[in-house]
Amino acid sequence: MKKTHLIPLFIFILLALLLYRGLSLNSRNIPSPFIGKPAPAFDLPRLYQKDQRISAKSMKGQVWIMNVFASWCQSCRAEHLVLSNFIRHYKVPTVGLNYKDYGVKDYGNDVINWLAQLGNPYIAIAIDTEGRTGIDYGVYGVPESFVIDKKGIIRYKFTGPIDQKAVTETLVPLILKLRQEPA
Numbered sequence: 001m002k003k004t005h006l007i008p009l010f011i012f013i014l015l016a017l018l019l020y021r022g023l024s025l026n027s028r029n030i031p032s033p034f035i036g037k038p039a040p041a042f043d044l045p046r047l048y049q050k051d052q053r054i055s056a057k058s059m060k061g062q063v064w065i066m067n068v069f070a071s072w073c074q075s076c077r078a079e080h081l082v083l084s085n086f087i088r089h090y091k092v093p094t095v096g097l098n099y100k101d102y103g104v105k106d107y108g109n110d111v112i113n114w115l116a117q118l119g120n121p122y123i124a125i126a127i128d129t130e131g132r133t134g135i136d137y138g139v140y141g142v143p144e145s146f147v148i149d150k151k152g153i154i155r156y157k158f159t160g161p162i163d164q165k166a167v168t169e170t171l172v173p174l175i176l177k178l179r180q181e182p183a
Helices: 005-023 074-090 109-118 131-137 165-182
Strands: 044-045 054-055 066-070 092-097 124-128 142-149 155-158
Touching: 054 124, 054 165, 066 074, 074 165, 092 131, 124 131, 142 165, 155 165
Parallel strands: 044 124, 066 092, 092 124
Antiparallel strands: 044 054, 066 142, 142 155
């Protein structure tokens, strides 16, 4: 007697195991091909001074964070207080990459109002209306944050809203370690 009737059972078990494995993965641990590589170059206008520019090159020589955010993003709002306290307390230069945050006619009003309400922890905010810089960094969605070392190398990517646990267990030790490395 052939046991071909067991084939669907084995297929079901295999699919169930694959599904279980997929559900047990941490959605914040999205691997980035950019870790250990130079941060992609960008040269974008600043939010408050559109005639001035901010670039990755201008940040070389210091450990810094690029935080990708948007005023329409509820998760960005959720992380803002924790991120602001972290930036202020540890004096981490942080560039905000304002990702696809535009109004119908006059770009910037939504994010300017958002920052006026919640506070502005950034040393500069780069305007990425079309999302090209976000694409260059491999952004899946907002918020995402990149820790970049003194040499301009991406050392860490955090996907999703930064919470206090991430600050305490991951970001602070990493920032302190990177500050000890030579430029």
